[in-house]
Amino acid sequence: MALAARRNPAYLTCMVQPISAQPHDIAAPAQGRLASAILWGAAGIGGLALLAAAALWFHYGTAVFFEMIAAGISACF
Template identity: 80%
Template sequence: MAIALAACRNPAYLNRMVQPISTRSELVTAPQGRVASAILWGAAGIGGLALLAAAALWFHYGTAVFFEMITAGIAACF
């Protein structure tokens, strides 16, 4: 009943209100394929290097010294 009353009083207003603000393609925009791929590969490379460095320190210094170095590094940050 409220819709019928609004349509009778001002149909132009009601028609404008029921229109979508934007289409689905405008709301969901995918990033460029090459840029997204480069960011993904860069992040994977940095993560791999950090893991490789941690493994190298582990094997070179042993577990006790490795954990002491990590603890000292975290303490130096704070």
Template identity: 75%
Template sequence: MLLWAGAGIGGLVLLGALALWFHYGTQVFFEMIRTGFAACF
């Protein structure tokens, strides 16, 4: 059950990432990831 929940959440995250990629384009997508990663550290 926990494995299915994790797979479902992972699928939603992947789907959201792809939606952002198609909406904003590659350059903005990677810039957002880089900024978020820099904010964590």
């Protein structure tokens, strides 16, 4: 059973409406690309930080790892 019969295309005609382009709609893809680039950059930096933390964990062990993190945090503040 079809949604709209071929003899009665009014159902499909009222559902299809043209979309007009507004001037502010044109800038949206550029903002989307910028947001995507920022998101990918932040994800990359976060991934590198996790990789560095895992490397320190495996190299120095858990006790020394936590001491180095605590010393680094106290040096920042």
